[in-house]
Amino acid sequence: MRSRKPLALFAAAAMVLAGCSSGGASDASTEGPVTLTWWHNRTTEPMKSKWQQIADDFHKTHPNTSFTIEPLQNEQFQTKVPLALQGNTPPDLFQQWGGGALADQLKSGKIADITQASSGWIGPLAKNADGWKVGGKQYGAPYLMHAVGFWYRKDVFAGAGITTPPTTLDELNAAVAKLKTAGVTPIAIGGKDRWPDAFYWAYFAVRQCSVDTLKKAVEKTELTDPCFLKAGENLKSFLDTKPFQDGFVGTPAQQGAGSSAGLVANGKAAMELQGDWNPDVMQALTEDKEIGSKIGWFPFPSVPGGQGDPSVMVGGGDGFSCTTRAATACAEFLGHLVGDDVQKILAETNSGLPVTPAGVAALKSEPHKVIAANMTKASHVQLYFDTAFPTKVGQALNDAIANFFAGQGGPDTIVKSVSEAAAGNK
Amino acid sequence: MMSAAITTRPPTAPVPHAPAAGGTRRRSRVRTRLELAFLLTPALLLFVGFVLVPIGVAAYYSLYSWNGFGPLTDFVGLDNYVDAFSGDVFQGAIGHNLIIATLSIVVQLPLSIGLALLLNRKLRGRSVLRMVVFAPYVLSEAVTAVIWLLMLQPGGFVDEILRGVGLGGVVKLWLADPSVVLYTLFVVITWKYIGFGVILLLAGLQGVPPELREAAALDGAGAWQTTRHVVLPLLGPTIRIWVFLSVIGSLQLFDLVWIMTLGGPADASSTMATYLFDHGFKRYEFGFGSAVAVILFVICFVFALFYQRFALRRDTAGALTGVR
Numbered sequence: 001m002r003s004r005k006p007l008a009l010f011a012a013a014a015m016v017l018a019g020c021s022s023g024g025a026s027d028a029s030t031e032g033p034v035t036l037t038w039w040h041n042r043t044t045e046p047m048k049s050k051w052q053q054i055a056d057d058f059h060k061t062h063p064n065t066s067f068t069i070e071p072l073q074n075e076q077f078q079t080k081v082p083l084a085l086q087g088n089t090p091p092d093l094f095q096q097w098g099g100g101a102l103a104d105q106l107k108s109g110k111i112a113d114i115t116q117a118s119s120g121w122i123g124p125l126a127k128n129a130d131g132w133k134v135g136g137k138q139y140g141a142p143y144l145m146h147a148v149g150f151w152y153r154k155d156v157f158a159g160a161g162i163t164t165p166p167t168t169l170d171e172l173n174a175a176v177a178k179l180k181t182a183g184v185t186p187i188a189i190g191g192k193d194r195w196p197d198a199f200y201w202a203y204f205a206v207r208q209c210s211v212d213t214l215k216k217a218v219e220k221t222e223l224t225d226p227c228f229l230k231a232g233e234n235l236k237s238f239l240d241t242k243p244f245q246d247g248f249v250g251t252p253a254q255q256g257a258g259s260s261a262g263l264v265a266n267g268k269a270a271m272e273l274q275g276d277w278n279p280d281v282m283q284a285l286t287e288d289k290e291i292g293s294k295i296g297w298f299p300f301p302s303v304p305g306g307q308g309d310p311s312v313m314v315g316g317g318d319g320f321s322c323t324t325r326a327a328t329a330c331a332e333f334l335g336h337l338v339g340d341d342v343q344k345i346l347a348e349t350n351s352g353l354p355v356t357p358a359g360v361a362a363l364k365s366e367p368h369k370v371i372a373a374n375m376t377k378a379s380h381v382q383l384y385f386d387t388a389f390p391t392k393v394g395q396a397l398n399d400a401i402a403n404f405f406a407g408q409g410g411p412d413t414i415v416k417s418v419s420e421a422a423a424g425n426k
Numbered sequence: 427m428m429s430a431a432i433t434t435r436p437p438t439a440p441v442p443h444a445p446a447a448g449g450t451r452r453r454s455r456v457r458t459r460l461e462l463a464f465l466l467t468p469a470l471l472l473f474v475g476f477v478l479v480p481i482g483v484a485a486y487y488s489l490y491s492w493n494g495f496g497p498l499t500d501f502v503g504l505d506n507y508v509d510a511f512s513g514d515v516f517q518g519a520i521g522h523n524l525i526i527a528t529l530s531i532v533v534q535l536p537l538s539i540g541l542a543l544l545l546n547r548k549l550r551g552r553s554v555l556r557m558v559v560f561a562p563y564v565l566s567e568a569v570t571a572v573i574w575l576l577m578l579q580p581g582g583f584v585d586e587i588l589r590g591v592g593l594g595g596v597v598k599l600w601l602a603d604p605s606v607v608l609y610t611l612f613v614v615i616t617w618k619y620i621g622f623g624v625i626l627l628l629a630g631l632q633g634v635p636p637e638l639r640e641a642a643a644l645d646g647a648g649a650w651q652t653t654r655h656v657v658l659p660l661l662g663p664t665i666r667i668w669v670f671l672s673v674i675g676s677l678q679l680f681d682l683v684w685i686m687t688l689g690g691p692a693d694a695s696s697t698m699a700t701y702l703f704d705h706g707f708k709r710y711e712f713g714f715g716s717a718v719a720v721i722l723f724v725i726c727f728v729f730a731l732f733y734q735r736f737a738l739r740r741d742t743a744g745a746l747t748g749v750r
Binding site for chain 2: 079082085086101104105106107108109191192193194245246247248249250251252255256257258390391392395396399406407408421424425426
């Protein structure tokens, strides 16, 4: 009696725990009805209901496929995905940014190779799909691309006497000087969050290094080419012009009117190097309903003396990976997401750049059309380095860049952070 | 009670009615054990399952280089621990934790005692004041952090207030200056947690018998002497418990720092816990992160043990020791 009680309790506890996870445990291979557990990162409207709608519509035409949708905050994916992939019931379909993190996740053995399953629909995505490839195999697909460039206030530029957006670094420096004279913060940056700092280093790197060098660097996880060092030196000269707001290393990127997006939205700063998503962020941080028409976009300017192609863009994308349990149904759904109908719906939300030409053609917002055109003509789209490299290397690189922005370390420290993290040093 | 009676009985003394008494005793001892098993098992299971086992698992992971995917194959022994302790950033983080813990005791404790003594007096609006002091403690750390993050931006609410009252000269880059940021965070922590200390001490003050103050007053003790020699000694247990909670809280500091600074700029405000999250989760170095977690646990555990042994021994006598 005495010895059995703990056992009984243990059994009860085990049953409760098992009960929690039995939802997705049924083994549905290829045929028959299947319920896909879907983790996406659109926790806010309008995209949250758009995804629900798209899933419902898909279920109508594919009655065998239903969905359990769980929207999660971006940050949660960092912790929940590794745990889920280590467990027995990972989601069937989940947010995937591609690159080195995807390569890390492959080691779980649970990410489905959809090379075959996607062959019928992956074509129109062209180079957009590359970030979700590892070793030539397709392990997911993007549904929207993203690109980084300068968002600027047309009215503030005009007020400072800047008539055309800068196309070279010299012109950018001249614009910074003019804006300072006019008493406006030239550029806002959310240094507290670290990743906005990395955009600058990445752009100086892609302007300095040839496309081949960039590809090789990512492939070998190393920044040994001297062009990366030179990129850091160029960045240093740029930082020396003090283009940012006071105390920028403590500024959040997206929270409140004092954030970098908020400073531009409220006319206190003239520019911000940010992703295509920035207009939505700005709109939420100002009462100015006209903000959308007051901002414009221009690509990162060319930098003299570099090997880099000035058309190269830095960006990334939102995609999904499938896990092995219901890979067939999942891949079919991914194909649906990159199909013309869904891409047109996504184009209207302005929450990213459609991955197919048909989607791009449906874009309505002027700046987004410009960004998409720049993406199309870019000879290479460099995936954000923190995503392209294995996670531990990418984060170490971001930290080194952020420290550099805070006055610690130099161009060599940034380059070294990659080799040291790749070698396993902490 | 019963066993106490037994042990005080001289062992050589004859036992009257030994068989009968022994039977009752055995039966009641079995019953006590059954009761204990019944009452303790659920809590014990939860404790083992959600506290002890995870600690053991973390210790196991900490011996591997593991990115969280696939089986643990890359055994590295104690390398993760060596890496952690030899890194400047982690050393800095431990230092920051110690600074916060020390400041808590040196600054927050006198402040809490002062406020508690003040709020213990009969004064108009006392309950409102008590509520005001306690209110920040009710806010979640995340909410507190976001509010202060926004208020502390350059030219933000805090700067404007300071300038408004003629203190424009002390305005700093509160969150952006590496030499200031840790102390800025300490002020926010104090704002948030002072109410907890005050409430705790107010409760302690209710336990000071008024007769003692009266007696002291009759003996000619002034207000300060009464406070110093009668009230404070009687507050001892409360103060010691507060110090314990405060130090453990300082060692585990995370949410507020993470939201306000991410440990930056340039790691100037990192703590052991932010370092753990940054290098464990964000970098997918789960083996290394586990090692840092174990270090954090051991530091807290050792502190707790020593504190229990030397500072709290009298306060907890009878509650934690000498069950029978």
